[in-house]
Amino acid sequence: MTLKNRWLLARGFHAPVCGAVEVLDDTLIEIGEDGVIADVVRPSEERYEALKSSIDGQGKLERLPEGSYLLPGFIDCHVHAPQYPQLGSALDVPLEVWLHKYTFPLEARFVDLAFARRAYGLLIDDLLANGTTTALYFATVHQEATRLLADLCLEKGQRALVGKVAMDHPENCPDYYRDASPDAAVEGTRALIDYVFAHADNASGLVKPVITPRFIPSCTDAALEGLGRLAQDCGCHVQTHCSESDWAHGYVLDRYGMTDAASLDRFGLLGRRTMLAHSNFVTASDMELLKVREAAVAHCPLSNAFFAGAVFPLRAALEKGLHVGLGTDISGGPSASMFEASRNAITVSRMLESGVDPEQPAAARASGKVARIDFRDAFHVATAGGAKALDLPVGQFAPGYAFDAILIDCNAPGGTIRLWDEAETSDDLLQRIIFTASKGNIAKVWVAGREVAGTQAPARGV
Numbered sequence: 001m002t003l004k005n006r007w008l009l010a011r012g013f014h015a016p017v018c019g020a021v022e023v024l025d026d027t028l029i030e031i032g033e034d035g036v037i038a039d040v041v042r043p044s045e046e047r048y049e050a051l052k053s054s055i056d057g058q059g060k061l062e063r064l065p066e067g068s069y070l071l072p073g074f075i076d077c078h079v080h081a082p083q084y085p086q087l088g089s090a091l092d093v094p095l096e097v098w099l100h101k102y103t104f105p106l107e108a109r110f111v112d113l114a115f116a117r118r119a120y121g122l123l124i125d126d127l128l129a130n131g132t133t134t135a136l137y138f139a140t141v142h143q144e145a146t147r148l149l150a151d152l153c154l155e156k157g158q159r160a161l162v163g164k165v166a167m168d169h170p171e172n173c174p175d176y177y178r179d180a181s182p183d184a185a186v187e188g189t190r191a192l193i194d195y196v197f198a199h200a201d202n203a204s205g206l207v208k209p210v211i212t213p214r215f216i217p218s219c220t221d222a223a224l225e226g227l228g229r230l231a232q233d234c235g236c237h238v239q240t241h242c243s244e245s246d247w248a249h250g251y252v253l254d255r256y257g258m259t260d261a262a263s264l265d266r267f268g269l270l271g272r273r274t275m276l277a278h279s280n281f282v283t284a285s286d287m288e289l290l291k292v293r294e295a296a297v298a299h300c301p302l303s304n305a306f307f308a309g310a311v312f313p314l315r316a317a318l319e320k321g322l323h324v325g326l327g328t329d330i331s332g333g334p335s336a337s338m339f340e341a342s343r344n345a346i347t348v349s350r351m352l353e354s355g356v357d358p359e360q361p362a363a364a365r366a367s368g369k370v371a372r373i374d375f376r377d378a379f380h381v382a383t384a385g386g387a388k389a390l391d392l393p394v395g396q397f398a399p400g401y402a403f404d405a406i407l408i409d410c411n412a413p414g415g416t417i418r419l420w421d422e423a424e425t426s427d428d429l430l431q432r433i434i435f436t437a438s439k440g441n442i443a444k445v446w447v448a449g450r451e452v453a454g455t456q457a458p459a460r461g462v
């Protein structure tokens with residue numbers, strides 16, 4: 001048998017089901033020319049030894065180095081690409097002040113394509129180096145700069161979903177930064193969708209367009225109605241913010257007499273491909289609605305601390321069977337690392353359960369609910385969970401899924417993983433990776449089988 005495809009011999013982990021980690025132990029992974037996994041063969045299978053010898057004999061087997069572990073690439077379900085220049089700053093005021101004081105002025109600068117190219121190029125490079133193989137991006141209101149973001153994702157090989165932000169409400173958006181009319185918001189969105197689908201370098205659909213009403217306060221009813229109709233027509237992804245802060249949640253209740261989730265549903269914006277960022281203040285009936293519509297939540301734990309004053313009840317959402325992904329919320333969350341987002345998701349879930357006021361006795365301090373998640377849950381939500389939430393065939397090592405992966409080098413001197421002499425169980429090893437890995441440990445990053453980043457990546461042209 002002559003083998004056409006290449007094969008990897010790998011150790012690693014993935015978590016197709018929440019709470020359960022599967023260990024890949026000297027597993028053979030076949031990758032097709034289209035970057036899709038064609039076969040996965042484990043040592044327990046009868047055909048394993050003969051197949052391995054055959055692949056090896058034909059020089060098609062790449063052995064991943066000792067001490068290196070393969071993980072699915074991270075799926076960042078909430079990134080504001082134009083906010084990257086203010087990452088780690090502007091965290092001192094509430095959301096409604098932050099938007100006007102810092103964020104709208106920064107986003108308005110993306111009318112300048114040279115500035116956009118510099119910021120977006122750096123962001124994509126940094127996210128890939130951090131192991132984010134798929135990103136769901138809010139861009140800006142600008143057509144040209146948003147097209148450039150899609151171009152750069154294709155050029156650099158990042159799987160991405162890109163949305164031109166729609167925001168046309170004259171009372172809540174500044175004159176210098178908004179769509180000129182509801183029609184401009186809707187038609188601008190349609191133009192971006194057409195551009196991405198027709199892109200000469202996007203035949204494989206690596207980049208997808210997203211209908212992106214910023215959030216209800218920034219949109220008129222006419223824009224929301226038009227975007228809802230567009231979503232129904234084209235079946236594209238939809239992203240927006242939902243019940244992020246007390247102010248945002250209260251604003252929608254005042255305007256419509258119903259919650260964000262119910263209002264978005266009324267406009268036809270809640271469906272299988274909808275990603276709602278934050279959703280901290282969703283009610284029990286909102287959760288039920290999300291489940292019925294199969295809509296997803298992007299949990300952004302670090303951002304919750306700065307802008308929500310509350311923590312999304314991830315455990316409850318997972319137990320209800322909602323689709324949930326994890327997001328950095330650059331720059332509302334001051335880190336571009338999905339390892340950090342995973343760790344923060346674990347940390348804040350513990351605090352949600354235990355409470356945090358030391359003046360209260362333990363019993364009064366506690367929420368009274370089991371809210372904690374562990375590293376297995378966080379790993380799932382950051383990979384396979386986010387992929388399922390986005391309805392994309394990535395996030396796990398199985399036939400039919402794209403080979404989007406990262407290789408963790410536990411021995412990298414510039415990394416932050418330190419393993420000691422005692423024998424590690426596999427589960428414990430993954431725990432150590434989740435809690436202590438950083439960019440310096442990410443040796444290779446593949447998207448659709450193509451090596452695109454990592455400390456051991458081949459040098460790339462400029």
Ligand SMILES: [Zn+2]
Pocket residue numbers: 078080241277329332
């Ligand atoms: Zn956001």
